[in-house]
Amino acid sequence: MKKVWLFVILTLLLTACSTDQSKESKKKAELEKIQFVLDWTPNTNHTGLYVAQEKGFFDEEGLDVEIMLPGEAGADQLVAAGKAQFGISAQESLTAARTQDIPIISIGAILQHNTSGFASLKKNSIESPKDYEGKTYGGWGAPVEQAIISSLMEKEHADANRVEYINMGNSDFFTAVERDIDFAWIYYAWTGVEAELRGIDLNMQYLKDFSDQLDYYTPVITTNEKMISDNPDTVHAFMRAVAKGYEFAIDNPDEAASILSKAAPDLDEELVKASQQWISPKYKDDASRWGEQKLSTWKGYAEWMTKNNLLDDEFIPEDAFTNEFLPK
Known part of the structure; x- marks a missing residue:
C-alpha cells in the first residue's frame, strides 16, 4: 500500500511540475x-x-x-x-x-x-594637452581622434603636428602604454577603474573638462x-x-x-x-x-x-x- 501511495504522490508531483513548465513555456511564447x-x-x-x-x-x-x-x-x-x-x-x-x-x-x-578622456601613466608627466607635444597616441584610426586632440591642444597654444599617431586597434591599454604609446583614449569607468585595482597611477584629461561641446x-x-x-x-x-x-x-x-x-x-x-x-x-x-x-x-x-x-x-x-x- 505504501508503494502505491508513493507512486501516486510522485505522479502528482511530476504532473504539477510538467503543468508549471507548460504554463511557463506558454507565457514565454506570448x-x-x-x-x-x-x-x-x-x-x-x-x-x-x-x-x-x-x-x-x-x-x-x-x-x-x-x-x-x-x-x-x-x-x-x-x-x-x-x-x-x-x-x-x-x-x-x-x-x-x-x-x-x-x-x-x-x-x-x-x-x-562624458566619462571618457585621454589617459597616460602618471610617471610620464602628461598633465595637460600641451604635454601631448612630442608624444605618441594610440588609437583606432578614426578622424575624430586627431580632431579632438588638435582642438584640445590648440586651446593651450600647443603644436598638434608634434603628436605621433599609432593605430593600436583592440590592443590592451596597459600593455601598449608600457611599451608602444604615451597616451590613449579610455572610458574611466572600466579601464581607469582597472588601473586603480592594479595599483597603476594614471593622469586623465576628461574631454568634458575642456569643452562643453565635448560633454556629449x-x-x-x-x-x-x-x-x-x-x-x-x-x-x-x-x-x-x-x-x-x-x-x-x-x-x-x-x-x-x-x-x-x-x-x-x-x-x-x-x-x-x-x-x-x-x-x-x-x-x-x-x-x-x-x-x-x-x-x-x-x-x-x-x-x-x-x-x-x-x-x-x-x-x-x-x-x-x-x-x-x-x-x-
Missing part, C-alpha cells in the same frame, strides 16, 4: 520577442539591461529580450536595418550616421556626462524610425523596463554588479564590482530622471563636428533624439 544589440562586450555601461532581464522587468512589460553582441556589422547598422529593434550607440557615431541617412534615433542617455552622451540607447512609427507601445514598454533596471543599479550597485557578473561570467568580478560603484551615481547624475537628453548637448557636439569638418551633410539635432519614451 511575450513579444525583442533583440537588443550591444556596442561592445558586456560591461557596466550595460548593467541596467541585465538587471531588467534578471529581475523580470522585461517580462512584466510583455517582452522577451535577447541581448546580443554586435559582431562585425555593428550595432548601428543592425538597428537601422531592423535586424535588432534596439541597440547601444554613442552621440558621436549617431550624429555622423544621421547625416548619411541612417535612420536611428537615440531614445535614452545611459550616462549624463556616450553611450545612448537607440531604435530606428520605423520602430517608433509602427510600434510606439513596444518602445514605451521597453524603456519603462530599462529605466527600472538602471534605477535599480543606481540604488543597489553591489547587487547590480552581481547580476552583471552572473550574466557575463568571463568578466573579472572584482573589476565589475568596483566599476559599478564608480559608475552607478553617474547614470542619472544631475538630470531630473534617468535617460534624459538635452537639445543643447546634441546641438553643441554637432557644431563642434561641423567646425572640424567631420560631418558629410546637414545634421538636424531635433530629429536625432527623443525623450518621449522615458517614463514620466
Whole structure:
C-alpha cells in the first residue's frame, strides 16, 4: 500500500511540475520577442539591461529580450536595418550616421556626462594637452581622434603636428602604454577603474573638462524610425523596463554588479564590482530622471563636428533624439 501511495504522490508531483513548465513555456511564447544589440562586450555601461532581464522587468512589460553582441556589422547598422529593434550607440557615431541617412534615433542617455578622456601613466608627466607635444597616441584610426586632440591642444597654444599617431586597434591599454604609446583614449569607468585595482597611477584629461561641446552622451540607447512609427507601445514598454533596471543599479550597485557578473561570467568580478560603484551615481547624475537628453548637448557636439569638418551633410539635432519614451 505504501508503494502505491508513493507512486501516486510522485505522479502528482511530476504532473504539477510538467503543468508549471507548460504554463511557463506558454507565457514565454506570448511575450513579444525583442533583440537588443550591444556596442561592445558586456560591461557596466550595460548593467541596467541585465538587471531588467534578471529581475523580470522585461517580462512584466510583455517582452522577451535577447541581448546580443554586435559582431562585425555593428550595432548601428543592425538597428537601422531592423535586424535588432534596439541597440547601444554613442552621440558621436549617431550624429555622423544621421547625416548619411541612417535612420536611428537615440531614445535614452545611459550616462549624463562624458566619462571618457585621454589617459597616460602618471610617471610620464602628461598633465595637460600641451604635454601631448612630442608624444605618441594610440588609437583606432578614426578622424575624430586627431580632431579632438588638435582642438584640445590648440586651446593651450600647443603644436598638434608634434603628436605621433599609432593605430593600436583592440590592443590592451596597459600593455601598449608600457611599451608602444604615451597616451590613449579610455572610458574611466572600466579601464581607469582597472588601473586603480592594479595599483597603476594614471593622469586623465576628461574631454568634458575642456569643452562643453565635448560633454556629449556616450553611450545612448537607440531604435530606428520605423520602430517608433509602427510600434510606439513596444518602445514605451521597453524603456519603462530599462529605466527600472538602471534605477535599480543606481540604488543597489553591489547587487547590480552581481547580476552583471552572473550574466557575463568571463568578466573579472572584482573589476565589475568596483566599476559599478564608480559608475552607478553617474547614470542619472544631475538630470531630473534617468535617460534624459538635452537639445543643447546634441546641438553643441554637432557644431563642434561641423567646425572640424567631420560631418558629410546637414545634421538636424531635433530629429536625432527623443525623450518621449522615458517614463514620466
